């Protein structure tokens with residue numbers, strides 16, 4: 001993929017961009033195999049490789065510059081490594097033309113609504129970030145990350161005109177909000193959210209409507225996420241009678257749980273974010289699926305309290321992995337299968353070191369984050385024991 005920002009050294013976030021995409025994937029495969037093969041030499045399915053441009057469904061833009069000439073992108077580091085000057089990346093090739101068009105309008109809106117860009121060195125200004133998420137339908141979620149409520153009245157006043165301007169060019173904002181992030185620290189968003197328009201953004205994946213609220217996690221590459229959920233479903237369906245009860249720990253808005261719901265199978269999704277659980281329950285209700293339940297709980301704390309284990313436990317934790325409490329519990333539980341979806345193979349390997357009874361039997365790399373060293377890996381683990389076989393082993 002060609003990127004004029006990368007070539008001009010304005011942005012080097014895509015640190016692998018100089019390598020052809022296929023070579024990037026080969027390098028990632030070598031990395032993950034070096035970590036997992038010593039644990040159990042799983043059968044590796046061919047990597048899932050999606051589009052190499054316009055694949056990111058979420059743009060996280062730092063706003064800098066001035067009200068009259070805002071920049072939407074990143075902050076350039078000065079010689080001391082301190083962020084300051086804004087670099088405009090509103091045409092970044094990781095995003096679709098629709099997101100590019102939305103960012104153009106949003107840059108104009110900064111000026112119209114007098115949303116002063118936050119200036120990191122002087123700690124002055126109001127608008128810190130603009131976050132735009134695109135659904136497969138083309139609908140958008142737009143979030144303004146603000147230092148305070150100072151500019152909220154102006155944002156509200158000018159919002160109808162923005163929505164109209166978007167509609168004029170075929171863009172539909174399904175959800176708009178202001179997030180309040182008063183602290184002077186390098187975090188993307190704060191705890192308070194003011195919803196200004198709509199309620200959820202519907203992400204339809206493999207025909208399943210997942211309802212995203214403002215602060216819920218969603219896999220950043222919708223095309224690859226769809227393949228991730230399909231692969232999980234295919235492996236679990238193959239286990240059939242071995243997977244009558246399934247837990248989806250760290251379930252988010254229910255991507256795995258809703259793909260794995262099936263007649264005769266009980267599925268429990270557990271997730272710490274109440275708003276994600278609200279969404280997951282709404283999706284389950286709409287689909288009218290039986291035997292699926294979603295709980296707002298800490299995954300490890302919930303699992304260790306149960307008087308039995310599911311036949312198969314899906315875990316899809318944040319980058320830090322599942323940690324020793326859950327790994328220990330899995331090690332001593334009666335579960336037969338674990339399906340671990342990881343965005344950080346280093347913490348996956350560390351977790352597996354705490355689960356010596358478990359062996360990876362099947363694995364697949366999914367290139368969720370092209371042009372960066374990151375990737376997703378889906379691993380089916382079986383408890384090691386005499387005579388254990390895959391259902392297809394005969």
Ligand SMILES: C[S@@+](CC[C@H](N)C(=O)[O-])C[C@H]1O[C@@H](n2cnc3c(N)ncnc32)[C@H](O)[C@@H]1O
Nearest residue numbers: 217250251252255271272273298299316317318
């Ligand atoms: C990588 S995301 C996976 C979400 C979901 N499985 C999906 O496919 O979209 C990790 C999720 O774990 C949740 N989470 C973080 N810490 C948690 C905890 N201690 N217990 C339960 N869920 C947690 C996050 O809110 C986030 O939704």
